[in-house]
Amino acid sequence: MTSTLSVFTDSPARNLVCRGCGATFPLAAQHACYECFGPLEVGYDTEALARVTREQIEAGPKNIWRYAPLLPVGVDPATRVTLDPGLTPLVRADGLGRELGFTAPLYVKDDSANPTHSFKDRVVSVALTAAKALGFTRYSCASTGNLANSVAAHAARAGVPSTVFIPADLEPGKIVMTAVYGGEVVAIEGSYDEVNRLCSELTETDEFEDTAFVNVNVRPFYAEGSKTLGYEVAEQLGWRIPAQVVIPMASGELLTKIDKAFAELVEIGLVPPSEWKVFGAQSAGCNPIATALHDGRDDIIPVKPTGIAKSLNIGDPAAGVYALESVRRTGGWMEYVDDDEIRAGIQLLARTTGVYAETAGGVTTAVLKKLVESGRLDPNAETVVFNTGDGLKTLDAVADRVGPTHRVKPSLKSAREAGLLG
Amino acid sequence: MTSTLSVFTDSPARNLVCRGCGATFPLAAQHACYECFGPLEVGYDTEALARVTREQIEAGPKNIWRYAPLLPVGVDPATRVTLDPGLTPLVRADGLGRELGFTAPLYVKDDSANPTHSFKDRVVSVALTAAKALGFTRYSCASTGNLANSVAAHAARAGVPSTVFIPADLEPGKIVMTAVYGGEVVAIEGSYDEVNRLCSELTETDEFEDTAFVNVNVRPFYAEGSKTLGYEVAEQLGWRIPAQVVIPMASGELLTKIDKAFAELVEIGLVPPSEWKVFGAQSAGCNPIATALHDGRDDIIPVKPTGIAKSLNIGDPAAGVYALESVRRTGGWMEYVDDDEIRAGIQLLARTTGVYAETAGGVTTAVLKKLVESGRLDPNAETVVFNTGDGLKTLDAVADRVGPTHRVKPSLKSAREAGLLG
Incomplete structure (x- = not known):
């Protein structure tokens, strides 16, 4: 060495x-x-x-x-x-914002654009x-x-x-x-x-x-590499920190590092001081961090993960306690969603933004929806949701829910019979 | 209107x-x-x-x-x-160049990095x-x-x-x-x-x-949108045109538009004048343009496409005659490869560059290899190969050729028995 x-x-x-x-x-x-x-x-x-x-x-x-x-x-x-990742799109998600009742700007930070299509x-x-x-x-x-x-x-x-x-x-x-x-x-x-x-x-x-x-x-x-997600969001917003961020949790490390990146940027004067709230997203099949928050505990009780959000299936999350700390300190919250909600979340994000996320992105989108509906997240404050992976890697999650809407022979007659011509 | x-x-x-x-x-x-x-x-x-x-x-x-x-x-x-595509990586493919005997720089323009992962x-x-x-x-x-x-x-x-x-x-x-x-x-x-x-x-x-x-x-x-691939390559090389480009052909339009982009850049003075050769790649299951070149014909005889390179399977290519013109005018060539060569091409590109291409990229990589081996393409001249799509969309192409190299239980004993510990 x-x-x-x-x-x-x-x-x-x-x-x-x-x-x-x-x-x-x-x-x-x-x-x-x-x-x-x-x-x-x-x-x-x-x-x-x-x-x-x-x-x-x-x-x-x-x-x-x-x-x-x-x-x-x-x-x-x-x-x-390196594969030179990063500087992935910060997508204005106006369509999603409208469906969820946002009056403030909503963004998706789309890390499926990285070379191997995840953060x-x-x-x-x-x-x-x-x-x-x-x-x-x-x-x-x-x-x-x-x-x-x-x-x-x-x-x-x-x-x-x-x-x-x-x-x-x-x-x-x-x-x-x-x-x-x-x-x-x-x-x-x-x-x-x-x-x-x-x-x-x-x-x-x-x-x-x-x-x-x-x-x-x-x-x-x-772990330090995750900070770049926070830096990019701040730079892409014109060097400031959004009021709310929603982040998927596996080990919990990503959430803590985005929070750390924001704090660093303030500390070294690259962005003006501001308050931000950090929200964490898990699946119902693997929710040890969110459960600890909901139960008011400081320790994480490991679980045996189940469910389709495999990329988040870490039952004994190494940074769970630090994620709890970030969320509590900033006044955020954590939620979890079940497999059906995850599937619907993938479709909701795709239909309204053109971003096709893997199951982890379905978790985050469904949790965003839940947080708005429960009043924990403010739709009148600027919000960034993190999509960390690509739908092409988890095709099975939605494969039986989506497909061709029509099946026809290559003729106008067949198209007419299928109702495509009125 | x-x-x-x-x-x-x-x-x-x-x-x-x-x-x-x-x-x-x-x-x-x-x-x-x-x-x-x-x-x-x-x-x-x-x-x-x-x-x-x-x-x-x-x-x-x-x-x-x-x-x-x-x-x-x-x-x-x-x-x-728009989804704001483009400015995708121009990857230095030194490992691939070494395997194919290049002395000049070889690059892969990786358009799988676009939002929906194709050009x-x-x-x-x-x-x-x-x-x-x-x-x-x-x-x-x-x-x-x-x-x-x-x-x-x-x-x-x-x-x-x-x-x-x-x-x-x-x-x-x-x-x-x-x-x-x-x-x-x-x-x-x-x-x-x-x-x-x-x-x-x-x-x-x-x-x-x-x-x-x-x-x-x-x-x-x-069709004009394809010109941006040519513009980007020239800008990423420091505002000059590479000596050789290898481009997959479906309708043939992409090839003609990259050639057109290069010509425009010279004409309007954004790059110095230079000579470049355009090479076209097809699959053996759908090779009407390459066949016309090989036969010395000016017309394209439509074919009924077969084979795994479905994104290139246009049997009656609209811009085929213009692709022929580009290749002939610049002194390039066209080749085609069969399904096994395509699969091997995907693996060769992935193994040497970390770029996982769909079947079209396998076609282009395999054609590059064939062109070098036949002496048609000069490994001593700077070359850019275009990868237009993503391997995750055509998993089946290599699914039976790659997989886990070991399967073990979660114990050191099992790892040792599998030969992982010497």
Whole structure:
């Protein structure tokens, strides 16, 4: 492993900080605190961050690396392991807003536009750039599908071997899209939580010593990639923070990092101070974080996930308590929706915005609807909903609900008989 | 219908010109010459085009509309019917280049990054912006799949009714992705060419008088959208034209429009003059244009398409003769590949670049390989290969060729038995 000193010379990152006890450690491939076993996150030189300007960012590349001065790695383009994700569309969702009774602007941040069609390209690009700098020579992950797609594609582009771990019962599209890149794909006969546990054990073996598991042993760097979603939304709104955001929760990390990105932007003066509320979305089949909020608890009771929103099916969410903290601090809320609501959510979003989301996006859209109906979310305040994945990866979710409206022979006569000509 | 005079006031477009006899007509919803029945294309005020500067384009939005001053419609953002496609990645394909013996840079222009994941979003945005200006109130198309996805999504975003026509035997992903947007989807028991013929007939009926069929009655505008692929490649290379381009052919229109875009850029002084060679790619199951070239003929003999590259399965290609002309004039060539080569092409591209293409991209990659091996394409000259669609829409093409490399239980013991631990 390369010394951390040289690797992070250009970076505003200074150390790893325990989210539990606050202990600090040098920047390295470490993800848990040696003191309290709490999760680590990247700490920054705030003076270095404060020197970053809007102009500097706007002059950068049209992808996440425009925010490299706010990330732990990637300032030098030659060091990046990346598909250049990011700067995905912030779509004005007027049609959806009308259906839900919004008077304020409603937006969908559509991360299905990333190279492998999910937000995971952001975290993988940051994690693997760190992994390369730290000397790892094989790329890996424990995945519910999207992450495996992204790691395998990044490895293919970089010409580095990959070995990814997925539950054997994933959607076919996600399995094919992982295997097509030619790396090793290990199907595990178990839940995502079991896949994750196995990967944690593998990082301790000699055979996987040189392997970066993006969401295990380089997780602190990985998690920072999610901040770019928050930065982009703020920049795309003209450098300000929306009043309300609705974010899907699996581990809960994405929600906490978007919140962190907003706080950073205020702290370093890139946006004016403002208040924002963070809302979390889960499925009824896997709702441990939302349930803790509803029950007024501070701890997360793990569940055994079920239901169609497989990309959110993390029963033991690593950042759940931090997601609770974000939502409580900002005055937001969390909701969950069942499989039928998820399917309807996919259709509602597609029909009103032209964005075809995977099940996670159906969860978020259905939760948005529920939050408006219950009065928890204010339709008179500017709102951004995050779509993190692509409907083509979860075709089965709606395949029996949509299809051709007419079936005719190729003749005007047949078209007339089918009622197409009045 | 609105008068054409007011609609096109801001536009550099001046008229419609017959590609056959050169007759000119006012800008309107007309696609065939009243004199000779030849296809029409948009003619421009070349002085207006020549006033466009690189700086003006670079200051524009991060999508196709940065080129609005070179398009027939869309200068005023309020007039656009669009998902804001374009500015897709130009990927350095070093790994692919190494495998094929390239010494010069090889790039993949990856249009799967568009909102509905194919290059069709470009042509639909231009066609529907024209359609709205011309007063049409319903959107339609004859489609092999990608076009239907795009028209249905554009209509959903715009809140306009849509009725799209597809062959009933399309890939399931393309059918679901069309129907999910909530418009009418008419499945035709016949080939694409029969679907297309029916749509031509429908445009003449009272019931479809207010309907814009993007690739029929507003086709001249539609076709211009493809020019943006050529503009983008030139801009992304630092305002110059690559020596060789490899382009998939269905109707042949895309190839001719990329060639036209390059010629326009030279003519108006946005790039230095240079020579380029245009190469066309078809599948063995539908190769009428390539066969005409190989046989030294000027006419295209229609075929009945077969094979897995359904998005290219146009047996009677409308722009075939113009594609022949482009390829002959520039000193390029055309090739075709069979279904096994297409599958291998998808895998080769994915494995070496991290780009997962649909069957059309497999065709183009396999044809690139064939052209290098036969000496027709020079691996010592800079080359751009166009990927026009997304592998997630044609999963079946490789589903039986790729999959998990290992299947294990969630334990170190099982991982060891599977050989993952040496």
